[in-house]
Amino acid sequence: MEATGWRVADEVLEAFLETVLETDEDDQPVIDFDGLVAERLADGSTYRLETSTTTVEIEASTVANATERSMDELRQSLEPIGPFVTNWYVWERTVGGRETARRAFLRWCEGAPLDDPKVETVASKTDTSDVLDRYDALESGVVRHWGELQITTRLATEDGGCTGTGTGTGTGAGERVYEIRHVQDADATDETLEDHDDPRDAREIVTYDADGRYRPLKTAPTLVAGWRFAGLSGDDLVETVRTIYPATVANWHREQCGDLDVDHWLETAERQTGIYDVIDELPRETLEWLTEACCVDSQCLKRREWEYAADDPIDTDPGDGVFPCREPCSLVIAAARKWAILESEEEKTWELELTTTEMNQLAEIVDAVADGRVDEIREADVYDGANRYRARYLRAKRMDDGSLGEGATNR
């Protein structure tokens, strides 16, 4: 990226000089952040500001007695390292919160390596530690996916919009601006989407699926599309994500730091009381079915990290989600209660009068319900076993009072 032409904003300049002036003379760099090192030379006469490509030296006396004119000079001398200075300002002053999930998430959003000392792997493949490369990418927008969300990070411009024109200067404060939309709307033009800027609007969006049904599991892959949150600050971005996928940022951050606390099935089940007390009686082998029913990507975007017990893994594919699931959720617990009760029933042998096609039809109906395909079956598609007329015919022919009744006998 062309680093010239950067006019470092006043507040950045002031904060930067203030910090540099605080240097004592123990030879420690006063700033050592994202590739920018600022230190005072041993003789005290000069400050040296160094990046991988550029070194700027400033006389200490100019910094100490800055007048309005010398401020302009200082601003000019900082131009070549403008992106580094504003980048420092954004992370250390605007975002702050070292070692917080919020900061880690915002860094992840723009592909910056996580600067949390607890994070062991410093950079993933997509992370760009070079600030100039990153600013280049921020010009056109860094895109990341979080569940069904597409998050785009850009540099803010004077008018509160985003860059993208290649001027490279932004507001001179390095401020980031974020946009969130549904991944399905990746190619939608802005005007076709419903605009929001208040994170709390997301509550409405997450409550119902496209058919107007309540979504008790926020990580179900049924988030409706057709909206966008534009012009968000970092705090508002995190708040919006928090509303759409509660606690995912916190748990992901713990995972990045290598201290995600996983509660496996057995611990979680044994902890339950009241009406959920029974779930620890659910047989071990049913856990495969339970996770297949609830925790696969088609039903939940979280990546299941819990097993039956630490030394007893579940075979079901845990999913590919970016955020981890650290213990069975309340929905799974509630369903498990039902299954614990059902699994305590004894199996019996039944005798049932059905044609082969009717028997197959039962399987087709179960399939259609389990895959949520019922609404897609066309009215006149009588070739589909789960077609409504086919099901009604079967009921009329074989069922009494809503059960397989007369035809089925228990032997």
Next chain:
Amino acid sequence: MQALVIVAHGSHLNPDSAQPTYDHADTIRKTGAFDEVREGFWKEEPHFREVIRTVESDEVFVVPLFISEGYFTEQVIPRELRLEGWDPDLWESDGTDATEVTLEVGDAEKTVHYCGPVGTHDAMTDVIVKRAETVTDDPDVGPGFGLAVVGHGTERNENSAKAIEHHTERIREMDRFDEMRALYMDEEPEVDDVTDYFESEDVVVVPLFVADGFHTQEDIPEDMGLTDDYRTGWDVPGIVDGQRIWYAGAVGTEPLMADVILERAVDAGADVGDALEQVESWTSERPAAGD
């Protein structure tokens, strides 16, 4: 930094169950009294289990948006929040006196001030009265009126009735309504026979529930004879046996509830500046949530 975490039941089936929690949290957010305000749920997300870790503040005030002390406040919430060293005796309560206990949590470096439920706080009495004012649209409602406070009853825990009695008694002492009664869904005196218990021509019925749902929107109106079928709705006031019944719906939807939540946190040592005054001034103007 200090955070407020409101913990509530929530529902897998009913999207309205969490609404009062969000509404009151929003009101408190607007006061700016806390650096962070978060909601946590038993049946929604974030779950009780994960809510503390979403907070950056070191000091966390946890206020249960529950009506009474009992199974949830004494077992479920402390266990799921991993409150270390929790014991119900720490509250030194005989059913309605829980105020606060300060503990550490097992999964984060935070100090948690675990507060008593909103339902037993004295300020809740004012919310019930306020609810009567809201539903009658009369700030001076009282003379000529009876007031029934309705609770679930003893089905799940004995303290539920204690909370109802507590507020009924306090309102009776105000000498504001001609008649006062505590009524229940599951025990005598039953809300089904509401008109048997009042002579006043006008009776305000306030269910001491956090959110509107099955009980307050289906059972109680039908049981009282306000409607034959809840789906067709009911009038407010509606006529039952010649008496006018002003059915208020769940008290937890009253905006002034935000005040009780704040009071709980203040009792536990939170510094909220003039937030209480702000909330009172806003909620005296605003119509109730859900009205």
